[in-house]
Amino acid sequence: MELEAEACYRAVQSRDTRFDGQFYTAVRTTGIYCRPSCPAITPKRQNVSFHPTAASAQAAGYRACRRCLPDAAPGSPLWNIKSDLAIRAMRLIGDGVVERDGVDGLSRALGYSSRQLNRVLLGELGAGPLALARANRATTARLLIQRTDLSMSDIAFAAGFSSIRQFNDTIAAVFATTPSKLRTEVPRKDTAAAAPIPGGVSLKLPLRLPHNVAWSTWLLEHHCARGVEDFSDGRYTRALRMPHGPVIATLTVSTDQVRADLQLTDMRDLAPSVARLRHLLDLDADPAAVDDALLSNPALAPLVADAPGVRVPGTVDGSELLLRTMIGQQISVAAANTATGSLVAALGEQVTDTTGRVTHLFPTADAVAAAGAGVMAGPAARIEAVIRAAESLAAGKLELHHGMTATDLRRQLLDIKGIGPWTADYVVMRQLADPDVLLEHDLVLRRGAAAEGIDIAAARGCSPWRSYVSMHLWRKGIAAQARPRIRKPKGTS
DSSP states (O other): OOOOHHHHHHHHHHTOGGGBTTBEEEETTTTEEEOTTOOSOOOOGGGEEEESSHHHHHHTTOEEOTTTOGGGSOOOOGGGOOOHHHHHHHHHHHTTHHHHHHHHHHHHHHTSOHHHHHHHHHHHHSSOHHHHHHHHHHHHHHHHHHHOOOOHHHHHHHTTOSSHHHHHHHHHHHHSSOHHHHHHTSOHHHHHHHOSSTTEEEEEEEOOSOOOHHHHHHHHHHTOOBTTEEEETTEEEEEEEETTEEEEEEEEEOSSEEEEEEEESSGGGHHHHHHHHHHHHTTTOOHHHHHHHHHTSTTTHHHHHHSTTOOOOOOSOHHHHHHHHHHTTTSOHHHHHHHHHHHHHHHSOBOOOTTSSOOBOOOOHHHHHHHGGGTOOSOHHHHHHHHHHHHHHHHTSSOOOTTSOHHHHHHHHHTSTTOOHHHHHHHHHHHTTOTTOOOTTOHHHHHHHHHTTOOHHHHHTTTTOHHHHHHHHHHHHHHHHHSOOOOOOTTOO
């Protein structure tokens, strides 16, 4: 990712929060690195350098500013990264693959050698996979130190460190302090409120403005499957299947942030859970950049002006996304939610939720493949297609992870009988956070385009933001569907 130094410095001078997470400012005279909006006195131009990632700044020997907390900024919009390999690697590193499978496991998932991967990441992001994973561990450790009452030894291993010494050395290198002193920098009332139950952690998930809260919450509320999800009292709760055990997440969405209250079985799942929730809500997007681009299109400008900050939904689990999408084919959203809820109740594992809002995990692909046919209702062809997909997932013939390319994922999906272009495009858009998928086969989208007098051809020309165009047309299609039809009196023309 190339950084234009003078443009970066102008952003630092303006303290524009829109650039937080897109690059980091390293100050030679102090040895620290900051987010662009840091409230400290702006350093002189000759004393600063710019880094594409926090890991790059750390690798150059800089420590994190404890005033602006650059590690707490939104993540970089991945479309800013030119290398497709680097994008896919960042997604997997954020999901904890390096901690679980090592750099070799990361390389295998991406289909490259460790040497090739290291060279690409150094060139694009200024840091290799180990340094990027180390930066993630440091952020996780800070959150656990300041947001829980866990012992330092428990935090060290929960954050992914192999030893207490490595944990202490990393905190000293990144934050220039000790873990115990880092804990005292946050008032105790904040940490006490953050962990009211064992395994409980409360976090604020940052985002970039504008943020269309109405659209984000509408998507959460209207796509809830009973048992695994709940939306009530303005809060969304769901169960997540994580590598070390179930996680219950409750999200409260507001204009400038999302509050996440987590119940974790194992603290090692904190960072991957946060990454998946950010992916679900598209929190690392740069909506101002998207809106500016779409506003230049005369046909789409009114839609964007009417709803700035619209985001594209992601997912917390690729297998769940695919199976639910197939279950919901050619039926209403409400019917799909009901059908999914029945499957969850029959085949999902029960979980303990202190809020009482959710009861089960979404069933595994193995469970659906083995017993789904006896649970699901509807056309036989659809049930058979869902079972085939579940069997492919269970056998490892179909992989759904963030390291896949859109081309490979789409091809694998279309190879399964019963999966058509709409399903493949929809899963690619949500699973890979692909910003450039136009769901032109979608009936609701086409209804929205017709209602606004927009030719689909105009939408096709909006690359690389066609996923966001899909959302705007969806909104209009949903609104058009909800309008009551006005019947003309008999005898009128």
